[in-house]
Structures are given as structure tokens and as C-alpha cells.
Amino acid sequence: MPKPRKAKRLAPAPRTPEVTIPKLTPKRFYGEGIPGVEEEKLKGKLIVVEGADGSGRSTQIAQLVQWLEGSGHATVQVGLKRSSLVSEELDKAQQGNILSRTTLSLFYATDFADQVENIMLPALKAGFMVLADRYIYTLMARDLVRGMDEAWLKNLYGIALVPDAVFYLNISPEQLVQRNFAKNKALDYWESGMDLGLSRDMFDSFLKYQALMARQFTRLQATYGFDIVEADRSPEEVNADLRRKIESVVAGR
Numbered sequence: 001m002p003k004p005r006k007a008k009r010l011a012p013a014p015r016t017p018e019v020t021i022p023k024l025t026p027k028r029f030y031g032e033g034i035p036g037v038e039e040e041k042l043k044g045k046l047i048v049v050e051g052a053d054g055s056g057r058s059t060q061i062a063q064l065v066q067w068l069e070g071s072g073h074a075t076v077q078v079g080l081k082r083s084s085l086v087s088e089e090l091d092k093a094q095q096g097n098i099l100s101r102t103t104l105s106l107f108y109a110t111d112f113a114d115q116v117e118n119i120m121l122p123a124l125k126a127g128f129m130v131l132a133d134r135y136i137y138t139l140m141a142r143d144l145v146r147g148m149d150e151a152w153l154k155n156l157y158g159i160a161l162v163p164d165a166v167f168y169l170n171i172s173p174e175q176l177v178q179r180n181f182a183k184n185k186a187l188d189y190w191e192s193g194m195d196l197g198l199s200r201d202m203f204d205s206f207l208k209y210q211a212l213m214a215r216q217f218t219r220l221q222a223t224y225g226f227d228i229v230e231a232d233r234s235p236e237e238v239n240a241d242l243r244r245k246i247e248s249v250v251a252g253r
């Protein structure tokens with residue numbers, strides 16, 4: 001009897017990158033939120049990258065987008081002062097330095113709310129990864145440094161969704177100065193807190209202001225529990241850390 005012929009081994013199928021289907025974890029707002037939103041339908045993930053001016057947020061987010069898109073996740077980016085509704089007006093108001101602190105806060109909150117409603121919520125509903133370059137914590141820290149009431153701010157930002165992860169890129173003010181000079185050859189008026197009159201010298205003011213901001217972030221960390229990532233490393237090392245953490249978030253661990 002002829003021996004049964006061995007089945008010919010098939011060539012292995014070409015490897016396609018594995019897509020981790022984001023595990024559905026319940027979303028909620030910090031406060032009252034936005035009426036009519038069905039939180040349980042928000043399938044995507046909201047990942048926030050916080051950190052001072054020059055801490056490397058843009059650099060990290062650009063790499064994360066490439067990585068996420070390359071592994072099959074659609075992404076959307078949001079940030080402060082990026083709404084189509086008020087970002088231009090906000091710029092003008094800042095240039096003229098004409099608004100009171102409360103009005104400026106409300107302007108920023110409007111910009112934020114517009115992006116929640118028109119970008120973040122639809123994207124999360126469609127299962128996107130939403131990457132936020134700064135979030136309500138920066139807005140709160142800036143206002144807290146300027147003596148505004150914490151309870152008032154918390155209430156104002158009750159419209160914000162609780163993110164799936166918040167990474168705070170931690171780095172010393174001295175290194176921030178170096179990076180900002182390397183990038184722009186100058187410091188930014190607002191990022192140096194020049195409106196506060198801490199010093200007439202912008203360099204000195206930047207160091208003082210960033211130290212005050214860092215202190216507020218430490219306080220907010222106690223409430224909001226950011227994941228602190230040491231940003232005083234090569235961009236690749238920081239990114240490897242972020243990827244590992246985001247993988248856990250996507251898998252719902």
C-alpha cells in the first residue's frame with residue numbers, strides 16, 4: 001500500500017502587525033461633564049502628555065502617533081489653544097495682554113470645551129486613540145500660580161473626561177532653558193511667567209515661574225495621580241517607557 005503522502009507544509013503567512021483591540025474600560029467626567037454623552041460608548045483611549053515648555057511633549061507625541069498608526073490604531077491629536085472656535089481670538093487677547101485672569105481662564109476653558117465636544121468625544125466614540133498635548137492640569141496649574149481659587153477651577157473643568165493615562169514629563173527648569181534656547185533661540189513671554197513680575201530678567205523669571213509651576217503640578221499629582229516619567233533621558237528611552245505604559249493601557253491592564 002502506498003504510503004500516504006505527507007501534506008505539503010504551507011509557507012508561513014506574511015506577518016501582519018498585531019492590533020491590540022482596545023479593551024473597553026468605563027469612562028467618566030471629572031464633574032458634571034457634557035450633557036447627553038453616553039460614556040459607555042466611548043471605546044477609544046484618551047492619553048495625555050503633560051510637561052513644561054520644552055519637556056519634549058511634541059517630540060514624544062509625534063513618535064507615539066507613528067507607532068500607534070503603524071500598529072493599526074487611528075489617532076487624533078488635541079492640545080491647548082487649538083480649537084477652531086477661539087484659538088485665534090485667544091492669541092490676539094494674549095498679545096494685547098488685555099483680559100483679566102478670570103476672563104482668560106474662561107477663554108481657555110471655552111477652547112478646551114470646544115475640543116472635548118467636537119474632537120475628543122466623536123473620536124473616542126469611533127474608537128480612536130486621542131493624544132492630548134497638555135490638558136486641564138496645565139490650565140489649572142497656570143491659574144493656581146496666579147492665585148485663583150482651586151474649587152472654582154475644579155468646578156470649571158468638570159467638563160473634562162478623566163483620561164485613561166496621564167504622563168507628566170519631568171525635567172529641571174535649567175534643562176528646559178537649554179532645550180528652549182536650542183529650539184527657539186528665545187524664551188516665551190507667557191511660559192516665563194513675565195505677567196507675574198517675578199523678575200525683569202526673562203531668564204530669571206523663566207526659572208522662577210517653572211519652579212512655581214512644578215510645585216503646583218506636584219500638588220495636583222496628589223489629586224489626579226499622574227504617571228511621572230523622567231524626561232531627562234534620550235527621546236528614544238523616554239518613548240520606550242511611554243510605549244510600554246500605553247500598551248498596558250490599551251490592553252486594559
Ligand SMILES: Nc1ncnc2c1ncn2[C@@H]1O[C@H](COP(=O)(O)OP(=O)(O)O)[C@@H](O)[C@H]1O
Nearest residue numbers: 052053054055056057058059179183233234235
Ligand atoms: N529627550 C530629549 N533630549 C534632548 N532634547 C530633546 C529631548 N526631547 C526633545 N528635545 C528637544 O528639545 C526641544 C523641545 O522639545 P519639544 O518636543 O518641542 O518640547 P515641548 O513640545 O514639550 O515644548 C526640541 O528642540 C527637541 O528637539
Ligand SMILES: [Mg+2]
Nearest residue numbers: 057058059133
Ligand atoms: Mg510642543
